Amino acid sequence: MRDQDWMALAVRLIAIQIVGGVILAFSLGFAQEPPLLVYAASGFAFSVITVGVFILIDTYACWRENGASALSYIVAGLQRRKHKLRLAGAGLTLAIVQLTILTWTKGTLPLVQDFWADPYLAEFDRMILGTDAFRLAQLLPGGALIDRHYNTWFPWLAVVFTMNLFRDPSDKKSQAALSFFLTFALVGVLGMFLMPSGGPIFYERLGYGDQFAGLNPPQISSMASDYLWAKHNHLVVDVASGISAMPSMHIAMAMWTYLTLMSISRRAGVVGAIYGILILFGSVYLGWHYLSDGIAGALGALGCWHLARVPNRRRVDAQDGEPVTVLR
Secondary structure, rough: OOHHHHHHHHHHHHHHHHHHHHHHHHOOOOOOOOOOOHHHHHHHHHHHHHHHHHHHHHHHHHHHHHOOHHHHHHHHHHOOOOHHHHHHHHHHHHHHHHHHHHHHOOEEEEEEEEOOOHHHHHHHHHEEEEEEEEHHHHOOOOOHHHHHOOOOOHHHHHHHHHOOOOOOOOHHHHHHHHHHHHHHHHHHHHHHHOOOOOOOOHOOOOOOOOOOOOOOOOOOHHHHHHHHHHHHHOOOOOOOOOOOOOOOOOHHHHHHHHHHHHHOOOOHHHHHHHHHHHHHHHHHHHHOHHHHHHHHHOOOOHHHHHHHHEEEEEEHHHHOOOOOOOOO
């Protein structure tokens, strides 16, 4: 699949989400503005950093080769990469819009239905583990370190997504790119309405009792939960706002980064697997998610990964002479 093909499919997927989100918001009387500008500013900053990395690479190459002019190396490098830079810019723009849709749609969740699934998800964890998942996780020390690591999730995702954009065109690259948007749309935007829950960290605030009172999340998670709860109470949509635990998008996108890195090389996949396991552990340790949230998120991302292969298969069948229409 060409870059233009997966990008066209991503645009259509985003358009469907926008139309559906607007209809839902209008029917609920939801008048909050999507935080597009703030996310766009973050995306612009990340783009500047990306270009800066290439400038540093070319400057270092000039120094290694004793070049006369670092500027000429930089200009030549940017010229050589101009196609990939344009593609990366378009891909990051789509990712910003997708992230905005998820955040904005999450703001409508409390208006659609209550967080009714928490007691059932908590009971499921106890049924398969014999106790609450966080109690087993917190047998290990290092809460502050786990807290900091868990909050590296978004930069890690952004780096792997950008790495994939700069790969040469291939079916694996297209599968990774398309599955990114499928996971956000199906697991994130649609999935949160299937079993709405707040997670252990909000269990008591949602009125379900003090079963998770022993969590005592470290500083970053404690501050983040207070921020999210305040936005939730006032139905305010802001950066990274909204409460939704099931399925876990942290784990879903950790699975996506693992699969993407594995499609690059096995060594990179091992790094992605270790990182993903640590994110899963942190999500339970800190009380953001039930173990079942992580299982659902990982399985959902895996399903989206395989679903993203369908356009590639149709293209191959068409090339073999089968009467199949290619999605373009």
